[in-house]
Structure formats: structure tokens, C-alpha cells
Amino acid sequence: MSIIMDSITDQNQIFDKIAQWSNNAQNIVVFTGAGMSTESGIPDFRSPEGIWSKYNPMKYGTIEAFLSNSKKVWKFFLDLYKMSKDTRPNLGHQVLVKLERMKHKQNPNASFIVVTQNIDRFHQEAGSSNVIELHGNGKEVICLSCKRIYPFDSIDTRSLPPICPHCSGLLKVNAILFGESLPLKAFQLAKQAVRNSDFLLVLGTSLEVYPASSVIFSAQSKKVIVNLTNTAYDHEFDAVIHTRISEALEKVLLAVERLSI
Ligand SMILES: [Zn+2]
Structure with a gap:
């Protein structure tokens, strides 16, 4: 049974729960899609x-x-x-970096991996240290x-x-362009990271672009999705939050800090 948050009811309770999952996790994976960058104006x-x-x-x-x-x-x-x-990384990208740093402070052996479908490099530019790009990126060219x-x-x-x-x-x-295959190494790394994860946070994707859903649902972890609108896969998640990503992440960060004291 998943917790669904559309309104402000029981907000703290939900974010406390998510923060608990995050704090208990050894291997965190954050999976991001187009919605992650819309607050940057893309x-x-x-x-x-x-x-x-x-x-x-x-x-x-x-x-x-x-x-x-x-x-x-x-x-x-x-x-x-x-x-x-x-265009620049937005508050959501920055809060993810803070969450990563808090995690490493709390547990230096924990892993915190961002898997993204976006090609804008915003996660790296914001300071995320371990990013897997499933669709390559638009800031480089390849021969x-x-x-x-x-x-x-x-x-x-x-x-x-x-x-x-x-x-x-x-x-x-x-x-990658339509008709090209995904970068094999990135795809394998992403699958492995998700399979090993014990907390999976999905941000700003309806999971309809291949191979998002096939990667995500190999996870046995606690799963949370933040997306402005419903997705066809909401029932697969332990918590579903329909709000702006930066807003949700700030609340997760506050709850993580609150529980870490
Ligand atoms: Zn060449």
C-alpha cells in the first residue's frame, strides 16, 4: 500500500517516513527525468x-x-x-547535492548515485559526484x-x-538520437545501481521513456516518486508525491536534518 500525497495533509509524517528510509539506506539511487530540469526553464x-x-x-x-x-x-x-x-541547475539539483553530502557525513561508506535521462549535465554542474547519464549529454560531441x-x-x-x-x-x-541504442556501459551501471539500492527516489519522470520502467522496477528497495502529475506506475511506489521537485526535496532535506539531530 503506497502513501499518496496530493494535498498538505500529514505532510510532515510522509516526509519523516521518507527521511527515515533515506537515513537507513546504504545505497541510494536517485533517478531523474525531464521534470527535474523544468524549474531551470527547460x-x-x-x-x-x-x-x-x-x-x-x-x-x-x-x-x-x-x-x-x-x-x-x-x-x-x-x-x-x-x-x-x-540555463543553470535549479534548487532541486542543489538540494540533491546537500542530501548526498549529508548522507556521506552520516555514513562515509554509503553510495549515492544519480541516474538521469536528462542531457543537460545539471547534476554534475550542481556538484553531484556520481552521475550516470542514460541518454548521453548535449554539452559534448563525439566522433x-x-x-x-x-x-x-x-x-x-x-x-x-x-x-x-x-x-x-x-x-x-x-x-543519443532516436534510433540509436543506449550507451551500454551507462545502462548496465544504472541497472546494477538500482538493483543494489535500498532507497530509490524517482524525480520528474512519467517512466514512459525507455528504459526507465525496466530499470526502476528491478529494485527491491523503498521507492518514492515525485512528479507533478500522476504516472501509470504510481501504484508501484511506497510513497507518491505530486508537487514541484524542489519543494519536495527541501522538505525531505529538512526531515533528514530533523531526524539526524
Ligand atoms: Zn575522430
């Missing part, structure tokens, strides 16, 4: 304001489109990068020939598509 790619309403994903978002017209798709990459340059990776900023994009300084191969943004 609309969910799939929402009406999102990037896929401006660019048709079939024409710009697939590996086939990229390989058949890389110059056109590179204009899209540049536009996306330009939009992301002025399709020699697989070398470069910071996006370091690449000469005056002539499109840019080519690899090392081998002249075709460069692609280091986030």
Missing part, C-alpha cells in the same frame, strides 16, 4: 513548449536523419546548444569514427557539419 522536450514542437523529431531527432543530412541536423544541434547555454569526445564549445562549427580534429570523422552531439 521545457520537457515532449511538451507543447518543448523542442519537439519546434523541430519535427522524425526530421531532426533520428540517427537516420542525421546520417542522411548532417548539415541540417547540425543547425538543430547548434540551436539546442544555444538555448541551453543560458562517429574514432569515438573521441570533445567539449561542444571546443569545436569549430563555422562550417557544418564539423569534423573530428583527430581523424576528420563526422562529429555528432554526444546525446
Whole structure:
């Protein structure tokens, strides 16, 4: 039976419970999706304001489109990068870092791993120390020939598509496109982390993007989801919170601090 919190009833009780699970845990995994970054001003790619309403994903978002017209798709990459340059991690990312530091202070041997579907690098920029990116990231480019990776900023994009300084191969943004497989190593690490976890916090995802649900439900741990709206999987969680992520995380942090005294 899961605890569902839609209103302010019994708030403290619920957050105390979550803080207890967190405090007792040895291996914490936080799994984040698009909702984690909306408070940074990045609309969910799939929402009406999102990037896929401006660019048709079939024409710009697939590996086939990229390989058949890389110059056109590179204009899209540049536009996306330009939009992301002025955005920053938000309060939610920062509170996660505080939770990680508190956990390590309380138990230096505990692990605290963030698994993200986001490509914005905000978790690393905020200071999370162990982040697994399931979909790669948009702040690097990768050479399709020699697989070398470069910071996006370091690449000469005056002539499109840019080519690899090392081998002249075709460069692609280091986030996966539709039709590409997930980075195998990241996927395996994520699955292993979730399987070993004893507390799993899912933030800002409806779990509909592959492979979120298949990764998440291998966990035997206490599971909490924070998402603005219902998801089809709410019944799988021990606690369900429908509110802004930063708001929920601040309450978790307060409760963790309260219980740690
Ligand atoms: Zn190369």
C-alpha cells in the first residue's frame, strides 16, 4: 500500500517516513527525468513548449536523419546548444547535492548515485559526484569514427557539419538520437545501481521513456516518486508525491536534518 500525497495533509509524517528510509539506506539511487530540469526553464522536450514542437523529431531527432543530412541536423544541434547555454541547475539539483553530502557525513561508506535521462549535465554542474547519464549529454560531441569526445564549445562549427580534429570523422552531439541504442556501459551501471539500492527516489519522470520502467522496477528497495502529475506506475511506489521537485526535496532535506539531530 503506497502513501499518496496530493494535498498538505500529514505532510510532515510522509516526509519523516521518507527521511527515515533515506537515513537507513546504504545505497541510494536517485533517478531523474525531464521534470527535474523544468524549474531551470527547460521545457520537457515532449511538451507543447518543448523542442519537439519546434523541430519535427522524425526530421531532426533520428540517427537516420542525421546520417542522411548532417548539415541540417547540425543547425538543430547548434540551436539546442544555444538555448541551453543560458540555463543553470535549479534548487532541486542543489538540494540533491546537500542530501548526498549529508548522507556521506552520516555514513562515509554509503553510495549515492544519480541516474538521469536528462542531457543537460545539471547534476554534475550542481556538484553531484556520481552521475550516470542514460541518454548521453548535449554539452559534448563525439566522433562517429574514432569515438573521441570533445567539449561542444571546443569545436569549430563555422562550417557544418564539423569534423573530428583527430581523424576528420563526422562529429555528432554526444546525446543519443532516436534510433540509436543506449550507451551500454551507462545502462548496465544504472541497472546494477538500482538493483543494489535500498532507497530509490524517482524525480520528474512519467517512466514512459525507455528504459526507465525496466530499470526502476528491478529494485527491491523503498521507492518514492515525485512528479507533478500522476504516472501509470504510481501504484508501484511506497510513497507518491505530486508537487514541484524542489519543494519536495527541501522538505525531505529538512526531515533528514530533523531526524539526524
Ligand atoms: Zn575522430
